[in-house]
Amino acid sequence: MSPEEQFKFIKPGEVRTRIAPSPTGFLHVGLARTALFNYLFAKKYEGSFVLRIEDTDLERSTPEFEKDIIENLKWLGIEWDEGPDTDGKYGPYRQTQRIDLYKKYLEKLLAEDKAYYCFCSEEELEAQRQYQMSQGMAPKYSGKCANLDKETVKKYLAEGKPSVIRFRVASKKVSFNDLIRGKVEFDTGLMGDMVIAKDLNTPLYNFAVVIDDFEMKISHVIRGEDHVSNTPKQILLQEALGLTQPQYAHLPLILGTDRTKLSKRHGAVSVSEFKKQGYLPEAMINFMAFLGWNPGNEREIYSLASLVKEFSLENVQKGGAVFNVKKLDFLNGFYLRQRSPEKLTELCLPYFIEAGLVTKEKADLNFLQKIVSLYQERLKKISEIIEFTDFFFKEVLNYDKELLRWKDMEDKELKDVIDKLEKILSKIKEEDWNKENLENVLMPEAEKTGDRGKLLWPLRAALTGKEASAGPFEVAEILGKEKTIKRIKQAKELIK
RNA sequence: GCCGCCUUCGUCUAGCCCGGUUUAGGACGUCGGGUUCUCAUCCCGAAAAUCACCAGUUCAAAUCUGGUAGGCGGCACCA
Numbered sequence: 001m002s003p004e005e006q007f008k009f010i011k012p013g014e015v016r017t018r019i020a021p022s023p024t025g026f027l028h029v030g031l032a033r034t035a036l037f038n039y040l041f042a043k044k045y046e047g048s049f050v051l052r053i054e055d056t057d058l059e060r061s062t063p064e065f066e067k068d069i070i071e072n073l074k075w076l077g078i079e080w081d082e083g084p085d086t087d088g089k090y091g092p093y094r095q096t097q098r099i100d101l102y103k104k105y106l107e108k109l110l111a112e113d114k115a116y117y118c119f120c121s122e123e124e125l126e127a128q129r130q131y132q133m134s135q136g137m138a139p140k141y142s143g144k145c146a147n148l149d150k151e152t153v154k155k156y157l158a159e160g161k162p163s164v165i166r167f168r169v170a171s172k173k174v175s176f177n178d179l180i181r182g183k184v185e186f187d188t189g190l191m192g193d194m195v196i197a198k199d200l201n202t203p204l205y206n207f208a209v210v211i212d213d214f215e216m217k218i219s220h221v222i223r224g225e226d227h228v229s230n231t232p233k234q235i236l237l238q239e240a241l242g243l244t245q246p247q248y249a250h251l252p253l254i255l256g257t258d259r260t261k262l263s264k265r266h267g268a269v270s271v272s273e274f275k276k277q278g279y280l281p282e283a284m285i286n287f288m289a290f291l292g293w294n295p296g297n298e299r300e301i302y303s304l305a306s307l308v309k310e311f312s313l314e315n316v317q318k319g320g321a322v323f324n325v326k327k328l329d330f331l332n333g334f335y336l337r338q339r340s341p342e343k344l345t346e347l348c349l350p351y352f353i354e355a356g357l358v359t360k361e362k363a364d365l366n367f368l369q370k371i372v373s374l375y376q377e378r379l380k381k382i383s384e385i386i387e388f389t390d391f392f393f394k395e396v397l398n399y400d401k402e403l404l405r406w407k408d409m410e411d412k413e414l415k416d417v418i419d420k421l422e423k424i425l426s427k428i429k430e431e432d433w434n435k436e437n438l439e440n441v442l443m444p445e446a447e448k449t450g451d452r453g454k455l456l457w458p459l460r461a462a463l464t465g466k467e468a469s470a471g472p473f474e475v476a477e478i479l480g481k482e483k484t485i486k487r488i489k490q491a492k493e494l495i496k
Numbered sequence: 497g498c499c500g501c502c503u504u505c506g507u508c509u510a511g512c513c514c515g516g517u518u519u520a521g522g523a524c525g526u527c528g529g530g531u532u533c534u535c536a537u538c539c540c541g542a543a544a545a546u547c548a549c550c551a552g553u554u555c556a557a558a559u560c561u562g563g564u565a566g567g568c569g570g571c572a573c574c575a
Contacts, residue, residue, distance in 0.1 A: 020575080057574055059574090060574070060575090061575095122573065125572090129572085134497085137497075138497080139497095139498085139571060140571090164573050181502090184500070184501080185500090186499070186500070191571085195572080197573090199573095202573090204573070204574085205575045206575090209575085225501070225569065225570095226569055227569095227570090227575090228501070228569075228570075229500065253568075255568080259568070260568070261568080290508060290509080290523090292508090294510075296510075297510085297522095298510080300523055317509080319501090321507090322506095322507055322508075324508060324524070326507080326524060326525055327508065333536090376537095377537045378535070378536040406534095452532090453533040457534070458533090459533085460533065466534085467534065467535075468534050468535030469534070471534085
């Protein structure tokens with residue numbers, strides 16, 4: 001079946017996708033990208049996207065991680081369509097709140113002898129696995145407890161002997177049609193009976209996922225490639241339970257620069273870290289969308305809404321995609337330049353406060369907006385605003401006097417230039433102190449030197465104390481006459 | 497080790513299904529130039545993939561077939 005044929009059966013409103021994160025870590029970009037694709041696919045077909053928190057692993061799941069996942073999905077603009085109502089808003093579904101449901105199915109499997117209690121110890125199992133691996137065999141459960149007689153089982157259970165519930169894995173060929181990869185086939189004979197629950201009230205991932213996807217009428221399971229080998233297990237479970245099967249689509253992995261699955265050791269991977277560094281949600285979205293997908297044309301800039309229109313699983317790549325921070329930076333710089341000065345200032349404010357440059361109570365937004373505007377086109381990340389503009393807030397600049405020298409200017413010449421600057425600037429009236437005027441007065445002087453840099457570079461260097469910065473006239477205007485003169489004097493002292 | 501998947505410029509990718517229109521296109525990055533005191537923006541330009549490799553089919557293959565290699569992922573009482 002061609003990709004087109006697969007999709008033409010989808011009627012608007014029928015598509016239902018989900019992401020099912022376990023709250024055992026922060027929202028990382030891999031999960032965020034999976035969420036994005038699920039969201040885009042659902043919206044594209046006017047379907048629904050749901051969030052289901054898979055918190056069955058009680059030891060590792062925490063409310064903090066759940067909060068982080070939810071907050072950052074919202075920050076990205078990836079909103080889900082339904083869930084238990086909490087304060088008039090949709091909360092996520094949580095597996096821990098659906099325990100009775102899994103129990104029902106578990107009991108059914110047990111009653112039909114499609115699952116059984118296993119009393120093997122973890123140590124025993126681990127030793128067996130090691131042995132099998134060493135023999136070059138696929139690690140697989142021996143089936144030791146598969147045929148215990150009912151009386152023994154009852155007795156062990158009554159004694160409280162530690163146990164788990166295993167599903168009888170039929171030995172057969174299981175194949176599914178992956179919407180991205182095509183037909184994928186597995187031999188389940190290599191798998192062995194799998195544990196689907198620790199007990200009736202503690203289901204495990206592969207089992208709970210199957211029940212939930214069915215109960216929630218998920219039509220398309222779009223997830224990372226690392227789940228392909230889970231798929232046959234889930235299909236077997238579906239078959240045993242007589243459940244309808246969703247369509248599967250396995251996304252290529254996001255890779256680090258060494259081409260292995262992106263993880264913490266590659267640097268920043270959680271969405272909150274990117275947020276903290278000053279990346280914009282639209283940049284993240286635009287960037288993540290192009291990790292494994294492309295619109296098939298040469299357009300590169302897409303908003304979430306335009307992605308919804310263009311998105312298609314057919315254009316999803318099969319191979320993994322390296323996370324290229326440089327491209328993210330480019331996109332972020334682009335979106336930063338699109339922001340209004342007011343909005344950008346608002347975004348920068350927390351960084352100024354954190355750097356101790358201003359206080360929350362006494363922030364002069366008017367002033368901040370001026371300096372932020374000056375650096376808008378230079379920003380790649382919001383956090384950079386501090387290193388760019390800190391000189392505006394200092395009383396005394398700390399720089400090497402050599403910074404003042406333009407090319408191979410002589411000391412004498414440099415001294416003369418600084419003197420001249422002081423003289424000219426002092427004469428400008430307070431009310432005429434604006435960049436147009438400053439330029440009108442200083443430019444002709446700069447021209448006279450035959451090389452504008454001879455005047456402009458020392459001026460700019462004296463005012464900013466930096467190799468690179470915004471232009472001297474703009475900076476002087478914002479600094480004001482008093483501070484400007486003061487900095488010229490400081491430069492004078494330095495080269496004396 | 498076993499199972500599965502993948503393989504076009506440094507990176508993200510277009511093209512592949514329906515062989516010739518491809519001197520393999522775009523973007524990021526890099527380099528050069530213009531604007532410019534610097535940086536950034538903006539504009540122009542360049543380098544950059546013998547399409548993993550080998551064999552086959554064909555008048556013709558990045559595109560079809562087979563094989564090889566490499567890479568990655570998975571192999572839990574995690575999800």
